[in-house]
Amino acid sequence: xxxxxxxxxxxxxxxxxxxxxxxxxxxxxxxxxxxxxxxxxxxxxxxxxxxxxxxxxxxxxxxxxxxxxxxxxxxxxxxxx
Amino acid sequence: xxxxxxxxxxxxxxxxxxxxxxxxxxxxxxxxxxxxxxxxxxxxxxxxxxxxxxxxxxxxxxxxxxxxxxxxxxxxxxxxxxxxxxxxxxxxxxxxxxxxxxxxxxxxxxxxxxxxxxxxxxxxxxxxxxxxxxxxxxxxxxxxxxxxxxxxxxxxxxxxxxxxxxxxxxxxxxxxxxxxxxxxxxxxxxxxxxxxxxxxxxxxxxxxxxxxxxxxxxxxxxxxxxxxxxxxxxxxxxxxxxxxxxxxxxxxxxxxxxxxxxxxxxxxx
Numbered sequence: 001x002x003x004x005x006x007x008x009x010x011x012x013x014x015x016x017x018x019x020x021x022x023x024x025x026x027x028x029x030x031x032x033x034x035x036x037x038x039x040x041x042x043x044x045x046x047x048x049x050x051x052x053x054x055x056x057x058x059x060x061x062x063x064x065x066x067x068x069x070x071x072x073x074x075x076x077x078x079x080x081x
Numbered sequence: 082x083x084x085x086x087x088x089x090x091x092x093x094x095x096x097x098x099x100x101x102x103x104x105x106x107x108x109x110x111x112x113x114x115x116x117x118x119x120x121x122x123x124x125x126x127x128x129x130x131x132x133x134x135x136x137x138x139x140x141x142x143x144x145x146x147x148x149x150x151x152x153x154x155x156x157x158x159x160x161x162x163x164x165x166x167x168x169x170x171x172x173x174x175x176x177x178x179x180x181x182x183x184x185x186x187x188x189x190x191x192x193x194x195x196x197x198x199x200x201x202x203x204x205x206x207x208x209x210x211x212x213x214x215x216x217x218x219x220x221x222x223x224x225x226x227x228x229x230x231x232x233x234x235x236x237x238x239x240x241x242x243x244x245x246x247x248x249x250x251x252x253x254x255x256x257x258x259x260x261x262x263x264x265x266x267x268x269x270x271x272x273x274x275x276x277x278x279x280x281x282x283x284x285x286x287x288x289x290x291x292x293x294x295x296x297x298x299x300x301x302x303x304x305x306x307x308x309x310x311x312x313x314x315x316x317x318x319x320x321x322x323x324x325x326x327x328x329x330x331x332x333x334x335x336x337x338x339x340x341x342x343x344x345x346x347x348x349x350x
Contacts, residue, residue, distance in 0.1 A: 024104045027097070042105050046098060049089045059102045 010072040019073060029058060032069050041065055043073075126246060126263055127201040133298045138203070145176040145264035146251040147190040153253050179247055179264040181286060181310035185303050191264065194247035195306055199296050201243040202265055206235040206335060207285060208328065209278045213343065230343060231328055232277045233335045234321045236287065236314070243293040245286040245310060272316040276346050287314035321346060 006021045010032075018033045032041040042058045043066040055070025056063060090098070126141045150156050162173040176190070184195040212227035236242040245266040252259050266286040270277075274284035288296055288309070295301070296309050323343065328334040 024101065027101050029101065029105060044098075044101060046090060047094055049091050049094075056098065058098070058105045060098070 008076055010069070010076055012069065012072065017069070019076070030069075030073055032073075041069060043070055045070070124263070125203040126248065126261075127203065127243070127297065128248065128261075129200070129297045133300075136201075136297060139261065141200075141248055141261045141263045143177060143265075144262055145179065145191065145194070145247070145249055146260070146262045147176070148249065148251065150251070151254045153256070153258065176264055178267045178283075178285075180283075181266050181268045181307065184247075184266065184310055185307060191247055194249050194264075195310070196303070198248050199306075200246045200248045200263060201288070201293050201297055202246040202263065203241055204244055204285075205241045206233050208233055208324070208334075209274070209284075210280070211277050212280045227280075229326075230340055231324050231326060232321045233324045233328075233337075234274070234277065234319060237318050237320055243288050243290075245288055245293075245296050245312070266310050268311050268313055271313045271319070273319050273321060273346065273348070277321050284314075286310055286312050287319075288312060289314075 008019050009016050010019055012034070015035050017035065020031045020033070022029050022031060027044060029042055029044045032043065034040070041062055043055055044058055045053055046056045047053055055066045055073075057066040124141060124143050126139055127136045128139050128141075129136045144160065146156055147159075150159060158171070159174050159176075162171055164170050179191045179195070183189055184191050186192070208231055210229045210231055212229055214223035214225075214227050216222065217224055246263045247266065248261055248263040250259065250261050267283045268286045270282045270284045275282055278284060286309075292309055292312060295305075299305070301309070322337045323340055324335060325338040
């Protein structure tokens with residue numbers, strides 16, 4: 001990840017969303033603010049028992065959104081060709 | 082082995098995520114850039130402890146709920162207006178702001194809170210509308226319909242500042258829901274806010290650090306409560322810029338936006 005990318009935008013269904021990256025107790029979280037009337041979403045990367053990584057919301061309960069938005073955030077940080 | 086959102090995670094990962102939840106809960110509400118009063122949402126408020134020697138930063142609902150309201154339904158009726166059984170419409174009553182001149186008037190809902198439960202509302206800036214009345218091209222007289230221009234107002238060189246508030250706890254008698262609610266105290270507009278909020282000539286009571294401390298922790302008599310509540314923050318220490326009319330819907334609501342032919346604010350006092 002680029003250290004300077006603490007605020008960026010992603011394209012989601014229905015328009016753009018603003019993403020803010022924060023570090024809390026050395027844990028990386030992302031706060032996503034939607035332009036439509038959807039409450040802000042906070043998400044982080046977690047590890048399953050089998051070692052696989054997945055995106056999850058903080059607090060839990062918005063798993064499908066976290067997985068969808070998490071992919072877009074990961075895409076944002078992919079090295080550009 | 083524990084579960085988190087239906088995903089099998091280790092015990093250690095579960096604890097990490099739960100700890101993160103607690104930290105985010107404390108952190109999340111401090112970074113809202115825009116609070117819209119009529120959403121009646123949660124805001125960051127500095128609330129003194131019972132001993133009046135320390136404070137907590139807590140979330141409270143903006144929109145003071147009087148103790149005589151019994152249920153959420155009653156609250157919604159007060160806030161949005163309603164028709165009674167005879168079809169008569171009762172207009173909404175707004176309790177987002179408490180007018181400083183009326184804080185201690187007998188019979189007002191804010192009196193007990195102003196005496197016993199004063200707090201500070203954290204703000205990074207606030208929004209207000211300036212009413213510009215264009216001139217009729219034929220008559221040269223001002224039109225009746227105003228062109229409303231939004232402004233973002235901040236305190237110079239301050240990342241955040243304090244507004245005087247009063248708070249009250251409230252319990253829904255039917256569901257047991259408990260909330261703490263608050264109103265922001267307002268005073269007469271200073272020279273800057275007279276120009277920006279020119280329809281009502283009011284502004285929030287912004288307190289410097291000494292007055293903020295006194296407002297929250299002081300053992301104040303009624304005269305002093307009214308004096309602090311009427312504090313007019315110095316014009317020279319505030320600034321205002323125009324922002325987009327759709328600021329409620331855009332990513333950066335405080336971003337400066339210029340309007341052509343808009344008369345400039347007068348800053349020389």
